[in-house]
Amino acid sequence: MKCFSRYLPYLFRPPSTILSSTCHTEADIISTVEFNSSGELLATGDKGGRVVVFQREQESKSQPQRRGEYNVYSTFQSHEPEFDYLKSLEIEEKINKIKWLPQQNAAYFLLSTNDKTVKLWKISERDKRPEGYNLKDDDGRIRDPSTITSLRVPVLQPMDLMVEATARRVFSNAHTYHINSISVNSDLQTYISTDDLRVNLWNLEITDRSFNIVDIKPANMEELTEVITSAEFHPQQCHTFAYSSSKGSIRLCDMREAALCDRHCKYFEEPEDPSTRSFFSEIISSISDVKFSHNGRYLMTRDYLTVKVWDLQMENKPLETYQVHDYLRGKLCSLYENDCIFDKFECVWNGSDSVIMTGSYNNFFRMFDRNTKRDVTLEASRENSKPRAILKPRKVCVGGKRRKDEISVDSLDFSKKILHTTWHPHENIIAVAATNNLYIFQDKVN
Amino acid sequence: MFPKGTKRKFSDSGEEPVSSGDQVPAAPSVATRSLTSSYSLQRQSLLDMSLIKLQLCHMLVEPNLCRSVLIANTVRQIQEEMTQDGTWQIMTQALAAAQCPTDRLVATEVLCRQTDAAAQAGQSPKPFSVGGLEEGYHAEEVVMEGDVETEVTMSTLAPVSPQLSSASYLAGPFVMGPCWDEDEEEEEEEEEEEDGECEEDEEDDSEDCVSEGEEADRDHLSPDSRTGEQVFGTFEIKHPAPPPDPALEELFSDVDPSYYDLDTVLTGMQSAPKMGPYDLLESLSSHGPTALSSSSSCRSDLNELDHIMEIIVGS
Numbered sequence: 001m002k003c004f005s006r007y008l009p010y011l012f013r014p015p016s017t018i019l020s021s022t023c024h025t026e027a028d029i030i031s032t033v034e035f036n037s038s039g040e041l042l043a044t045g046d047k048g049g050r051v052v053v054f055q056r057e058q059e060s061k062s063q064p065q066r067r068g069e070y071n072v073y074s075t076f077q078s079h080e081p082e083f084d085y086l087k088s089l090e091i092e093e094k095i096n097k098i099k100w101l102p103q104q105n106a107a108y109f110l111l112s113t114n115d116k117t118v119k120l121w122k123i124s125e126r127d128k129r130p131e132g133y134n135l136k137d138d139d140g141r142i143r144d145p146s147t148i149t150s151l152r153v154p155v156l157q158p159m160d161l162m163v164e165a166t167a168r169r170v171f172s173n174a175h176t177y178h179i180n181s182i183s184v185n186s187d188l189q190t191y192i193s194t195d196d197l198r199v200n201l202w203n204l205e206i207t208d209r210s211f212n213i214v215d216i217k218p219a220n221m222e223e224l225t226e227v228i229t230s231a232e233f234h235p236q237q238c239h240t241f242a243y244s245s246s247k248g249s250i251r252l253c254d255m256r257e258a259a260l261c262d263r264h265c266k267y268f269e270e271p272e273d274p275s276t277r278s279f280f281s282e283i284i285s286s287i288s289d290v291k292f293s294h295n296g297r298y299l300m301t302r303d304y305l306t307v308k309v310w311d312l313q314m315e316n317k318p319l320e321t322y323q324v325h326d327y328l329r330g331k332l333c334s335l336y337e338n339d340c341i342f343d344k345f346e347c348v349w350n351g352s353d354s355v356i357m358t359g360s361y362n363n364f365f366r367m368f369d370r371n372t373k374r375d376v377t378l379e380a381s382r383e384n385s386k387p388r389a390i391l392k393p394r395k396v397c398v399g400g401k402r403r404k405d406e407i408s409v410d411s412l413d414f415s416k417k418i419l420h421t422t423w424h425p426h427e428n429i430i431a432v433a434a435t436n437n438l439y440i441f442q443d444k445v446n
Numbered sequence: 447m448f449p450k451g452t453k454r455k456f457s458d459s460g461e462e463p464v465s466s467g468d469q470v471p472a473a474p475s476v477a478t479r480s481l482t483s484s485y486s487l488q489r490q491s492l493l494d495m496s497l498i499k500l501q502l503c504h505m506l507v508e509p510n511l512c513r514s515v516l517i518a519n520t521v522r523q524i525q526e527e528m529t530q531d532g533t534w535q536i537m538t539q540a541l542a543a544a545q546c547p548t549d550r551l552v553a554t555e556v557l558c559r560q561t562d563a564a565a566q567a568g569q570s571p572k573p574f575s576v577g578g579l580e581e582g583y584h585a586e587e588v589v590m591e592g593d594v595e596t597e598v599t600m601s602t603l604a605p606v607s608p609q610l611s612s613a614s615y616l617a618g619p620f621v622m623g624p625c626w627d628e629d630e631e632e633e634e635e636e637e638e639e640e641d642g643e644c645e646e647d648e649e650d651d652s653e654d655c656v657s658e659g660e661e662a663d664r665d666h667l668s669p670d671s672r673t674g675e676q677v678f679g680t681f682e683i684k685h686p687a688p689p690p691d692p693a694l695e696e697l698f699s700d701v702d703p704s705y706y707d708l709d710t711v712l713t714g715m716q717s718a719p720k721m722g723p724y725d726l727l728e729s730l731s732s733h734g735p736t737a738l739s740s741s742s743s744c745r746s747d748l749n750e751l752d753h754i755m756e757i758i759v760g761s
Contacts, residue, residue, distance in 0.1 A: 177511055196511040225519055227512045246512055279492055279523055283516045337495060342513050415751070 030433035032420055036100035036108065039424040042070055042431055043110055044438055045095025049079040051112055051165075053123060054440075070440055074123050076165040079114040091116050097182050099191070101204075109168075111191060115178040118193050120169035120204065128156040174200050174210045181230045187238040194231040197224075199243060201255075213261045214243060214253065229287050229344075236296045244301060248285030252299075252312065268299070268315050270308070280332040280341065288344035293353040294425075300356055302347040305329060307358050307368065322368045322375065325360045327398045327409045340414050351426045359418025362407065363434045364394060380418060380432045380439040391441065486533060489524055496521045 027048030034043050042054040055073035082091040092115055101109040107124040132154040136142050177195035184191045192213070193200050199214035214231075218224055231243035239255045251264035272281060284304035291300045298319070299310040305326055308318035324345075328335060335341040340361075347358040359365045360377070368375045377394045397406040420433040428443035499517050528534035 224515060227515050229512060246516060279489075279520055282519055282523070286512070286516060333492070336492075339499075339513075342510075342516070 028436040030420060030436060030438060031094050031096060032098050033422045033431045033433050033438065034098045034100060034110075035422050035424050035431065036110075037102045037425060039426055039429070041073065041100070041108060042422070042440070043098045043100065043112075044431075044433065045078065045098050045112055046436075047092075047094040049077055049081070049093030049095060049114065051076055051078045051095060051098065051110075051121070053108075053110075053165075074163040074165050076121070078112045078119060078121065078167075079117065082116070096179055099182050099184050101184055102188060104188075111182055111184065113179050113182050113193065116172065116175055118171040118179070118182060118191075118202070119167050120171075121165050122168045123163060123165045126162045126164060127159060129159045130154040131157045169204065169207050171202055171207050171210070174202075180228070181232065183232045183241065185233045185238050186236055190238075192231055192233060192241060194228055194243065196227040199228065199231050199241075199261075211259070213255060213259070215260065215262065230290045232290055232292055234296055235292050235294060242290055242292070242299060244287035244290040246286040247282065248287055248303060250287065250290060250299060250301060250310070266312070266315050268310050268318075270317050276329075278332065280336060283336070283341055284332065289346040291347060291349060293349050294351065295353055298353065300347050300349060302345050302358055304341060304343075304345075307347050307356060309356070309370065320370065322356070322366075324358055324366055325364075325396070327396055328361075331409070335414070338414065340417075343417055343419065345417075345419050346421060348421050348423045350423050350428070357421055357423060357430065359421055359432070361414050361417050362412040363416040363418055364396075365418045365421060365432055378441075380434045380437075382437070486531075489528070493521060493524045493528075496524070 025048075027046060027050075029047045030044050031047050032043075032045040035041070036043070040056050042056075044052050044054075046052075051074075052072060053074040054070040056070050057068040059068045078095060079093040081093045083089075084091055094114055095112050096115065097111075097113050099111045101111070103109075107122050110121050110123070112119055112121060131138055132152050134143070134148060134151055134154075135145070171193070175193065175195045175198070177197050179193050179195050181194045182191060183194075189205075190201055190203050193202065193210075197215065197217040198212055200210040201213050202210045214228070216226065216228060225247075227246045229244050229246055231241060234240035234242070240252060241255070241261075242250055242252045244250045249267060249269040252266035252268070253261035253263075254265045255261060257263070257265065272285070287301045287303050289302040292298070293300065293309075297312060299312060301308050301310065301318075302324075305324060305328060307322045307324055309320040309322075311319045332341060345359050347356060349356055354371055355367055355369050357365060357367045363380045364377050365380060366375060366377050377396070378391045379394050392405075395403075395406045396412070397403065397408050399409075402408050416434065418432055418434055422431050424430070430441050432439045432441065496517050500514065500521065525534060528537070
């Protein structure tokens, strides 16, 4: 694995986490991670509704070998727990997804969503403040107008850097079911939010109205057999988006064809292999994540056991299939019993679309090089992560004799799952969320 | 060769022995399937597990629609296969005769509707004869087969129309009135349901008939949604279980109906609405079939994990 032969792991945690990782609170579980489009910022959302944004240090000339580290830049409470009085249900504040808007001015903008509401946050810096008002003191006390004898012009004075986050838009009341994904359009004016049965199109400026562009809710809910699991806009074509389903299919839709994009223009599905058919076939074919490649020519999908790369021009089968943890195929019944079979893993491309990455259990994550066809399993764990240490490839032994540093399938910890990962848009820096810990790994450059 | 009367072992068909791992084997031919008791036990166990999971969907704070749909599809798949084998009909008949049907009725009804009015509703006595009970079960069987006759049968039961909705829930312990809805169009749905899921009707054919019955029911019930519950309450009181048939009981001894125990289910619902799935699984007595060695080992794995976690946290 050329690019990740050496690593510099850094361990970050959101500031409010209890120090010991064995007794973290549930609210600290990281539920999403996302680099912004320049890679300068990294946002994480957690189950408690908080967003923590990390910023990369400027590389200093004096220490060229020390790559920029990520430090906490801003922390804010994005979503609060709500109560739906109509249905007597709590609405979780867990952040399901964060998507950055490309930077257009000095401020940063991101969209964050929980199950029901999407919010647009503006993160801006303040490092100057005006001083020298006429009608009030610098402390803020009002001056008696009769004591003012001359006028002065307030001037901006430097102050300690303050980063503030303000909610600029709240997009609510458009989803009956739980939002699973959001995606910003390349036109930078619209975005889609997707729940189990519908996809809605929003304008970033307009919060009281959205357009429903996909609706797979059957007239009779008893006939429901398929739900939408994820949707994403094409990275360049502002009229194209794709959505994946729980039956293992992906539909590509063109918004120019009709207002309601129920008729897909492309349908991607791989025929089932009859030799591996079981009662769990449908569950493990359910797609948990769909991502366009940066160049817009490929689609990547993640189902329970594999990652597949699809060519947009070829609908009947994927271009490439990568086995993430095929040794679990013989354990599907247990994984069904303990609900692990329903875990939704994400997948991610590197900047050049040559390497793909996804998570697994036991805090393992996997990378596949599409060109060399080599793959590696790495572990995000405290014990194995001394600063500047190199990550050692891990191996799962499927049977027979176990080598010394291998781990057997039965010893895997299924409570330690890496569902969320993200890759820097240009460089070989990855962020991996392992329960309540965030690991940032960098490629060491000599 | 095999002595007379011995069934062929599943492994002799050339496929992987199921007892070695917990993998559900690839679907063999119908003939082979029907002969393999271990496969059908395993399938039954999977069905039971799926139903428990579906029931648990009601209990969680945030029902997950995707998960519920996937589990329901699995249940449907199992049921279709069992129907092909012919084991489905046998089982529903046996269970209907062998168990107290009313518990099951009320359990499923209550699970679906999320009200406990069924147990407590004021009684407006409506005399149901035992014959009516049998008729109800006849409707159940017919519903399962999805015949055209279903409609005819149901219409003959029209005088006891509230029973129709019970028939829809009645159709096997595994078929319950579907209610995926999330109260989106309130004017269309008179029943008050909790957000999301009930178990889904399994047979596509029966769905149409049943949904008609249900809709008729809904219209019927709209002025007073308690009527159905009153009926079920009456049903429960008036008709104790017929004595169980020992032969059938033996045949289905591996199916442990205790997880249909109303008390456990209701207690779980009322007292701990946020109970996690494993809490409830443990509170329900473990169901019979342990042909899946993995299921018991998985549970013991979980127990071990818990034990280890306790040690770590304790230290």
